[in-house]
Amino acid sequence: MAGLGALGAGVSPLFHGQQQPAGAADITLTIAPVTVDLAPDRVISTVGYNGTAPGPILRMKEGVPVTVDVINNTDVPEQVHWHGLLIPADVDGADEEGTPPVPAHGRRRYRFTPTPAGTRWYHTHTMAMNDLHRGSFTGQFGFLVVEPAQRGQDPGQYDQEVFLALRDWEPYFTSMFMDTDDLYQRTPTPEKPAVLDTRPNGLEVGAAVYSINDKALGHGEPIRVKPGQRVLMHLLNASAIENRAIALPGHQFHVLSLDGNPVPTPAAVDQIFLGPGERVDAFVEMNSPGVWILGAPEDDIRNGGLGIVVEYENQRRQPEWVKGGKGAWDYTVFGRTPAPATTNGAELPVIDMRFEKVPRGAAPFNSFLVNGKMYPHEQEFVLKAGTRYRVIFRNRTDDAHPLHLHRHIFELKEMYGKPTAGIMKDTVVVPSYGRATVELLANQPGPSLFHCHIQHHMDYGFKALFHTA
Numbered sequence: 437m438a439g440l441g442a443l444g445a446g447v448s449p450l451f452h453g454q455q456q457p458a459g460a461a462d463i464t465l466t467i468a469p470v471t472v473d474l475a476p477d478r479v480i481s482t483v484g485y486n487g488t489a490p491g492p493i494l495r496m497k498e499g500v501p502v503t504v505d506v507i508n509n510t511d512v513p514e515q516v517h518w519h520g521l522l523i524p525a526d527v528d529g530a531d532e533e534g535t536p537p538v539p540a541h542g543r544r545r546y547r548f549t550p551t552p553a554g555t556r557w558y559h560t561h562t563m564a565m566n567d568l569h570r571g572s573f574t575g576q577f578g579f580l581v582v583e584p585a586q587r588g589q590d591p592g593q594y595d596q597e598v599f600l601a602l603r604d605w606e607p608y609f610t611s612m613f614m615d616t617d618d619l620y621q622r623t624p625t626p627e628k629p630a631v632l633d634t635r636p637n638g639l640e641v642g643a644a645v646y647s648i649n650d651k652a653l654g655h656g657e658p659i660r661v662k663p664g665q666r667v668l669m670h671l672l673n674a675s676a677i678e679n680r681a682i683a684l685p686g687h688q689f690h691v692l693s694l695d696g697n698p699v700p701t702p703a704a705v706d707q708i709f710l711g712p713g714e715r716v717d718a719f720v721e722m723n724s725p726g727v728w729i730l731g732a733p734e735d736d737i738r739n740g741g742l743g744i745v746v747e748y749e750n751q752r753r754q755p756e757w758v759k760g761g762k763g764a765w766d767y768t769v770f771g772r773t774p775a776p777a778t779t780n781g782a783e784l785p786v787i788d789m790r791f792e793k794v795p796r797g798a799a800p801f802n803s804f805l806v807n808g809k810m811y812p813h814e815q816e817f818v819l820k821a822g823t824r825y826r827v828i829f830r831n832r833t834d835d836a837h838p839l840h841l842h843r844h845i846f847e848l849k850e851m852y853g854k855p856t857a858g859i860m861k862d863t864v865v866v867p868s869y870g871r872a873t874v875e876l877l878a879n880q881p882g883p884s885l886f887h888c889h890i891q892h893h894m895d896y897g898f899k900a901l902f903h904t905a
């Protein structure tokens with residue numbers, strides 16, 4: 437009577453063999469079906485956290501241990517990944533790293549010490565494959581703010597703070613996929629092969645319904661501002677599918693942090709570009725009274741819902757969009773000039789990563805190779821603890837890919853063929869046929885997952901494991 441024995445040991449069958457938690461958790465996340473009212477005539481049925489999508493904004497304190505209970509009220513095992521945190525593999529939230537999943541109709545308790553301070557996020561990390569109702573196609577995402585242990589690193593004075601997660605909904609497979617990435621990163625193509633693979637592409641994933649947080653443009657509350665106010669915006673691209681741009685006519689974004697990490701050279705830009713997984717913290721000086729649309733520059737995407745109204749006090753009129761100028765995005769604007777060549781990292785051991793797409797035509801999905809192989813190939817990237825590495829990302833595909841490394845923050849060293857320093861990130865968009873060089877310190881024992889943050893690219897081979905021993 438093994439079942440009775442288990443009950444006798446104080447384990448409730450509700451918990452499917454997991455240890456029943458002792459004491460209250462600091463945070464409880466419940467995964468369950470939700471509806472998202474993007475607009476009165478656009479209601480999405482998906483899965484979210486605590487009855488909403490996006491989930492609640494979680495706040496943790498840097499260096500203060502936290503307990504999170506995750507209750508899974510769905511029929512499939514789940515993983516909650518804490519994106520941008522430097523935490524152990526067994527709580528990081530990825531099957532590939534050996535994190536135990538949250539069982540279907542079960543629960544799991546996470547304990548970790550959040551670090552470093554900054555704008556992080558949390559999201560599901562399951563595979564979706566050909567199921568567009570799973571993984572990051574669902575509403576399982578939310579902001580996670582790690583507050584600094586000590587005050588003083590504040591992004592200046594601001595009058596209000598807004599959290600804006602960019603999303604698309606109702607994804608579908610398509611062979612008519614047109615991405616806009618090359619409009620935003622016009623850059624050298626050192627990785628372009630002499631002979632291009634001209635086999636027909638497989639299906640990509642598209643969407644035509646968009647939102648910021650849980651509302652389509654024109655629905656929900658506007659951001660209400662007064663002239664002279666400074667508004668701190670936390671932007672996140674929570675899409676499973678595509679890189680996105682965002683602009684606010686008549687205003688500039690003063691970029692303070694990328695992926696939650698303060699940049700060496702804060703600078704003002706007209707437009708922000710974010711790959712899936714990336715965050716930008718920027719403040720906007722409200723010095724252009726009116727009623728404006730903060731939204732995607734592309735008319736079809738903005739009109740499809742990717743926007744929010746910014747309304748100045750005592751202004752009553754239709755929200756206005758004004759087409760802006762060129763929105764070229766360049767990470768190196770926010771970097772600093774690298775130190776002299778003697779310390780430029782040329783002496784560091786190199787991890788050379790080459791990414792290729794295998795066009796599959798009607799197969800129906802393309803697959804992706806890292807150094808000539810599909811995942812798994814975990815023997816390839818073995819790192820020695822305490823060693824600093826130079827990592828080269830060679831994008832030999834015709835797409836821009838947002839590349840994410842778990843449990844590490846890396847420094848951009850070369851981007852668009854330009855040297856830079858001091859920009860610390862966990863996700864970087866490498867343009868089509870482009871190259872990025874980053875550096876990282878191997879200081880996280882065990883496996884760390886590396887992958888493209890576009891769900892179907894990751895699922896079809898675009899990932900690898902780093903092992904630090």
Ligand SMILES: [Cu+2]
Binds near residue numbers: 894
């Ligand atoms: Cu990708």
